[in-house]
Amino acid sequence: xxxxxxxxxxxxxxxxxxxxxxxxxxxxxxxxxxxxxxxxxxxxxxxxxxxxxxxxxxxxxxxxxxxxxxxxxxxxxxxxxxxxxxxxxxxxxxxxxxxxxxxxxxxxxxxxxxxxxxxxxxxxxxxxxxxxxxxxxxxxxxxxxxxxxxxxxxxxxxxxxxxxxxxxxxxxxxxxxxxxxxxxxxxxxxxxxxxxxxxxxxxxxxxxxxxxxxxxxxxxxxxxxxxxxxxxxxxxxxxxxxxxxxxxxxxxxxxxxxxxxxxxxxxxxxxxxxxxxxxxxxxxxxxxxxxxxxxxxxxxxxxxxxxxxxxxxxxx
Amino acid sequence: xxxxxxxxxxxxxxxxxxxxxxxxxxxxxxxxxxxxxxxxxxxxxxxxxxxxxxxxxxxxxxxxxxxxxxxxxxxxxxxxxxxxxxxxxxxxxxxxxxxxxxxxxxxxxxxxxxxxxxxxxxxxxxxxxxxxxxxxxxxxxxxxxxxxxxxxxxxxxxxxxxxxxxxxxxxxxxxxxxxxxxxxxxxxxxxxxxxxxxxxxxxxxxxxxxxxxxxxxxxxxxxxxxxxxxxxxxxxxxxxxxxxxxxxxxx
Numbered sequence: 001x002x003x004x005x006x007x008x009x010x011x012x013x014x015x016x017x018x019x020x021x022x023x024x025x026x027x028x029x030x031x032x033x034x035x036x037x038x039x040x041x042x043x044x045x046x047x048x049x050x051x052x053x054x055x056x057x058x059x060x061x062x063x064x065x066x067x068x069x070x071x072x073x074x075x076x077x078x079x080x081x082x083x084x085x086x087x088x089x090x091x092x093x094x095x096x097x098x099x100x101x102x103x104x105x106x107x108x109x110x111x112x113x114x115x116x117x118x119x120x121x122x123x124x125x126x127x128x129x130x131x132x133x134x135x136x137x138x139x140x141x142x143x144x145x146x147x148x149x150x151x152x153x154x155x156x157x158x159x160x161x162x163x164x165x166x167x168x169x170x171x172x173x174x175x176x177x178x179x180x181x182x183x184x185x186x187x188x189x190x191x192x193x194x195x196x197x198x199x200x201x202x203x204x205x206x207x208x209x210x211x212x213x214x215x216x217x218x219x220x221x222x223x224x225x226x227x228x229x230x231x232x233x234x235x236x237x238x239x240x241x242x243x244x245x246x247x248x249x250x251x252x253x254x255x256x257x258x259x260x261x262x263x264x265x266x267x268x269x270x271x272x273x274x275x276x277x278x279x280x281x282x283x284x285x286x287x288x289x290x291x292x293x294x295x296x297x298x299x300x301x302x303x304x305x306x307x308x309x310x311x312x313x314x315x316x
Numbered sequence: 317x318x319x320x321x322x323x324x325x326x327x328x329x330x331x332x333x334x335x336x337x338x339x340x341x342x343x344x345x346x347x348x349x350x351x352x353x354x355x356x357x358x359x360x361x362x363x364x365x366x367x368x369x370x371x372x373x374x375x376x377x378x379x380x381x382x383x384x385x386x387x388x389x390x391x392x393x394x395x396x397x398x399x400x401x402x403x404x405x406x407x408x409x410x411x412x413x414x415x416x417x418x419x420x421x422x423x424x425x426x427x428x429x430x431x432x433x434x435x436x437x438x439x440x441x442x443x444x445x446x447x448x449x450x451x452x453x454x455x456x457x458x459x460x461x462x463x464x465x466x467x468x469x470x471x472x473x474x475x476x477x478x479x480x481x482x483x484x485x486x487x488x489x490x491x492x493x494x495x496x497x498x499x500x501x502x503x504x505x506x507x508x509x510x511x512x513x514x515x516x517x518x519x520x521x522x523x524x525x526x527x528x529x530x531x532x533x534x535x536x537x538x539x540x541x542x543x544x545x546x547x548x549x550x551x552x553x554x555x556x557x558x559x560x561x562x563x564x565x566x567x
Contacts, residue, residue, distance in 0.1 A: 038544030149423070151432040154415075158423050161412040168402050168410075169372070169479075228463065245524040 003126045005249045009015040010133020012213065014140055016241040017234060018065075018187035019214030021116065024233075026160040026180045028076075031087030031211055033188050035094030036068040038207040040189025041196035042101040047198075048112045058115060058193045065189020066182040068094060073178030091207075098204055105204040114197040129198060135195065140187065140233050147183075148230040156180055177246030188214070212265045217241040219272040221278075244268070318382070319399075319487050319519045320370065321345040327365055339365045340376070341543035347487065347521065351550075352513055352534035355523045358566065363523050363540040365490050370521075383462045384486050388463055390419040391482035397427045401480035403473070403493040410476030413465035417456060417475060420464055421445045424479030448478060452508055470501035472509055481512050488513070494529075506533070539565055 017039065022030040044061035048054060064153065070089055075086035099105070116128040147153040158166045159176040167173050188210070196202040221240020225232055251264050327340040330549035340361045347353065357363040368374035370381060381389050383399050395509060401424075404410045411420050422436045427447075442460065449456040452474045456467075456469040464472060473493060490509065494502040510533055513520050524530050530537055537554050549557060549564055 002328070009421065149435045151429060151434060151436050153420060154419055154436055155430045155489045158415060158419075159410045161414045162375075162409070165407055165412055167373075168397055168432070170394050171423075171430045172392070175431075180350070183334050283520040 001249050001253065002246065003130070005245040006127050006242055007129030007133055008198075008249075009245035010117065010130060010137055011198055012191055012217065012234075012245060013133065013137050013238040013241040014187040014194070015210060015214050016217035016237040016244075017140060017144065018184040018191070018238045019211070019260070020233070021180055021184040023215065023218060025157055026177060028083045028160075028177075029087075029185060029211075029215075030072065030181065031084065032068055032072040032090045032094075032181070032185050033087075033211040033214055034207040034209075035091035035098070036065040036185040036189045036207075037195075037210045038098050038202065038204060039068055039094050039101075039190035040065045041206060042098045042107075043189075043204040044193035045107050045109060045196050045202035046101050048109060048114075049056035049107065054113055054115045054117065054197065058197075061193030062186045062190040065192075066186040068189065069181035069185030070178060072185070073181035073307035076181070077174035077177050079257050095147070095204070102202060102204065106201055107203075108201040109197065114200075115194070116197070132194070133152070136190070137238055140190075141231070141238070144183075144234060145231055209262050209265055212262075212269050215243065215271040216265065217244045217275070219269070220244050220247075223272060223276060228289075252264055257303075317349045318346050319349050319384055320345070321353075321380075321382040322366075322370065323368060323380040323382070325366070325381070326377045327369060327374070328377055333543045339543050340369065343379070343543070343545060345521060345538075345545060347475075349519055350517055351536050352518075353522065353536045353538055354530035355521060355532045355540060356525070356530045356562070357540035361540045362543045364491065366540060367489055367521070367523055371400065371402050371489055376473075394427075394430075399486040400489065401483060401485040401487075402489040402491060403476045403480045405492040405495050407469045407472035407476060407496060410479065410511060411464045411472055414463055416461050416463055417449070418442065418445060418460050420479060421448075421482065422473065424482045427483050448482075449475075452478060454504075466500075470497055470505060473497060473501075473505050477505065477509060477512065480506065481518060483515060484516065488518045488520040490520065492523050492525060493545075495525060510531075510546075527562055531557060531559065532563070541566075544551045 015033070019030070019033060021029045040061035043064040044057040047057035047060055052060070072086045072090040075081045075089060076083045081089070116125075116132050119128045119131050148157065155166065155171045156176050156179065158169070159171060159173045160180070163173050166176070177231060192206065196204070217240040218237060220238070220243050221236035221238070224239055224243065225236035227233060227236075248264065248266055252258070252261070256264060322345040325340050325343040329335070330338055331339045343366060355367075357361050357369070365374065369376045372388070372391065372395075376389065379389070380387060383396060386399075388396050394492055402410075412423070413468045415423075419439070422441070437443070446457050446460060448458070454471050456471055456475060459471075460466060464475065467475065473496075477493070494505050497505060506529060509522075512518070520534070522534065535554065536550035537557065538545055
């Protein structure tokens with residue numbers, strides 16, 4: 001169970017990292033996710049059926065996601081549509097596009113060689129999945145780590161943090177936001193491409209609930225791993241995706257039917273949103289109590305010194 | 317040489333409605349190299365609007381703005397920033413709180429290499445920044461890798477000021493940059509400002525509500541009233557101004 005959720009989690013990790021980029025770096029809740037995830041899957045599976053190699057098809061899936069992000073980015077920055085609505089518009093439009101690409105609502109892969117097919121054949125399916133996941137995650141994290149160490153990455157972070165200040169320092173903030181949407185949705189589509197190959201099919205409904213999965217992974221990750229270092233933050237996303245898969249697997253093994261997964265996802269998200277808030281409140285209260293106790297002790301100290309001073313005086 | 321030329325600038329808010337307000341009425345202004353201008357005026361006189369129009373956060377309805385002989389009237393804030401820096405009234409506005417002091421300084425270092433793919437963290441730069449931070453006398457040199465949100469308002473504003481001058485701008489805009497600080501810190505930041513401006517011979521426009529600062533600093537004084545420049549004095553004429561005369565002009 002742990003092994004299979006580890007593999008699955010790694011394949012979902014690019015989604016978590018993608019959501020992290022819009023949600024945490026740019027501070028935008030981007031609903032394009034629900035469209036770009038199946039978009040990546042649809043493009044990849046269709047290309048594979050047309051005879052393209054799994055590697056080419058997966059890269060195409062990633063790029064397709066970038067295009068989806070580009071559209072939301074333009075809607076948001078150039079047409080000034082609120083980001084939440086911009087995402088919904090792209091997501092809605094992508095539904096039709098995905099239907100056109102796939103031709104029907106569910107397209108199975110038949111004999112095509114998927115990405116795990118390139119790995120040693122003597123491994124078990126679970127091990128193959130884990131290996132593929134590790135390779136993909138390492139590539140994604142390495143590229144992003146490098147990106148966030150460059151001036152470009154710094155400009156991206158600054159834009160998400162303070163748009164006015166960024167513009168005043170010469171950063172093309174609209175361009176940065178579009179760029180952020182693009183890599184975010186590219187990664188989300190990459191996740192879709194990987195999951196489709198893992199499942200053996202692309203489905204029109206596979207994007208439903210992905211934003212909740214992504215957000216939950218981000219928040220779960222941040223509960224376990226905190227820090228300002230970008231490498232730690234990215235690792236937290238991978239860990240979050242794995243832990244989240246594990247939680248779902250546990251729920252399934254407790255006997256919840258597959259149809260209940262969505263509501264479980266939603267409940268998990270609510271819990272992980274509330275946990276850090278409560279954690280914080282308890283921590284602050286404890287710190288405050290400690291501080292006040294200390295103050296009181298000091299006060300007592302000063303009172304005794306005062307009384308002793310008085311006693312000295314009275315002796316005179 | 318003119319660093320900034322403002323020609324026939326007009327701005328009307330809410331045109332055609334009951335709330336129509338003509339905020340900038342045909343403003344003409346030349347700012348010359350080496351000027352340190354204090355801009356004063358009532359609330360709503362239009363000085364902030366003028367500053368925003370020059371900086372590019374607000375587009376003027378008519379007229380032209382030339383920055384170092386480039387017509388920037390229709391250009392973005394980012395484009396104008398290659399010649400211009402700005403310090404805002406709110407210390408939070410001028411710095412990115414989640415980024416470290418170092419990262420903020422890197423951002424301010426060059427306004428034209430914002431999408432460079434080179435790594436930004438360099439040892440030599442770090443030492444240069446430390447030396448610069450030390451000159452502020454605010455203890456900032458101990459916080460190079462601290463997130464800016466943990467700094468005090470005064471420290472943040474001093475950092476904003478350092479950032480704004482790091483790129484050696486042709487024009488420095490100070491938008492009531494000491495107004496949000498307590499009197500003592502405000503004075504400290506003001507004297508740091510004066511030092512930097514003098515040292516680097518920066519052409520500066522400073523909006524202020526403090527009459528004493530307006531009189532004490534700079535070589536030129538502009539009073540904006542009712543969307544027009546009512547008073548523009550420089551040199552000896554400005555030195556001879558006193559508070560009561562200035563208050564009279566406000567009437």
